[in-house]
Amino acid sequence: MSELETILLRRDEAGVATLTLNRPEARNALSVALMSELDSELARIARDPAVRVVVLAANGPAFCAGHDLKEMRALQGRDEVAAVFALCSRVMTAIVRLPQPVIAKVHAMATAAGCQLVASCDLAYAATEAKFATPGVNIGLFCSTPMVALSRGVGRKQAMEMLLSGRPINAGTAERWGLVNHVVAAEALDSEVASMARLIASKSAHTLKVGKEAFYRQLEMGLDDAYALASKVMTENMLAMDAAEGIDAFLEKRPPVWRGC
Template identity: 60%
Template sequence: MNTHAEASEPVLLREERDGCVTLRLNRPRQFNALSEALLGALQSELDAIAKQADVRCVVLAASGKAFCAGHDLREMRAQSEKAYFQQLFARCGAVMQSIAALPVPVIARVQGVATAAGCQLVASCDLAVAAASARFAVSGIDVGLFCSTPAVALTRNISAKRAFEMLATGRFIDAATAQDWGLINRAVADAALDEAVAEFVAQIAAKSPAAIRHGKAMFYRQRQMPLPDAYAFASEVMACNMMEADAGEGIDAFLQKRKPVWRA
């Protein structure tokens, strides 16, 4: 392993084009394991994107053969203090929550394996597209560690019994199963992965930026509310959305049988 080369390369790459930001995990030799440095870089970029009004969508991708193999076990094994692990898992949880809190959709582009916190990362994204050859697991149990923090995201995507089966056995599921269970949106031929992600990006970019931002924030908040509160909250959000110029433009365009022109 060329550790010097690894140290000289950024652990996270950022690309921006036509309002879409791609964040690419860049530790391919370690299967993009979430080191402290990578978690810190992800948090910094997510914080920066949250303040950019011109961003319409984020793609979370990865270099090399794997999407993400979870936490960096070598880095973890070098520590022995409980306080270190409390801080590490809290930091990882903050990254996952920042994805949900981001005002624009985040799409996971998955190849290879997504295991443990890597599977958590997929589950935390708003949308996910995977190559047909991709595999998913929360396999901490295989090394004596129940994937408790990945369970939070996993159980918000798939049923309790399926989630517990994955957590207790550590077994892998393929991309087709992940789609069937609701962990990902699409399983596509490996060669079609970029095209499928681009299709999602284009569909989102064609919609009103204001409506998407209103909608994503509402979507996650209402899921935690009792039904009457959820409807009251959603009604208020829709009323606020109706006050946006884009809503008037969209309705006028529909009535006039033309394409809407959204505000940037």
């Protein structure tokens, strides 16, 4: 098995695809190879109707330490540096654009682009011991790309505090600020994430897809345009087969049988 096959692991079970960052010796730093694997795997998942939910996890003492700084320092010239940040942005955007919901399972420290990775996911669960930081300012490199996801996940002043100070916040603060949904004991993290993943996977894949897409599109709109989009999406959703089945099942007091359309 090659390095490219081992730095990112995938396990599928009952409609849930778990992607696990597997560079524990490098604190799961986002090397070009790892980001390329993530990019490719997300593209495959987007085309896989059997996958209803994605869980993003990591092995080792950290969730993700951000970019691989040794690799970054070895880059030659503007074009090589720009290509790395373009790849990173593509991966983060792919998570947001993915038809399936993505849950971050954060067991430990997530810093810089690792924090960006968490903020880009639709949901995030964290162990009590987890911490989050955008510490680029400490080494003369403002976390500008992590800023995009972070500023869309927490309040402006909270995001600026993290970006300007570089100080880590604990899991409880991350929960209060909205960066993560729930904080649980480390030993309960797997079961809590699995429970939520199973719950979401039980829903109509078609409904999840149209709803997730509409959620992110309307965030960037003014109020009138957002309601116009939402009304259009709900009209199309209402006419879908899964909506008819869901309503009939509710009225008939039986479980729905989703068709994915």
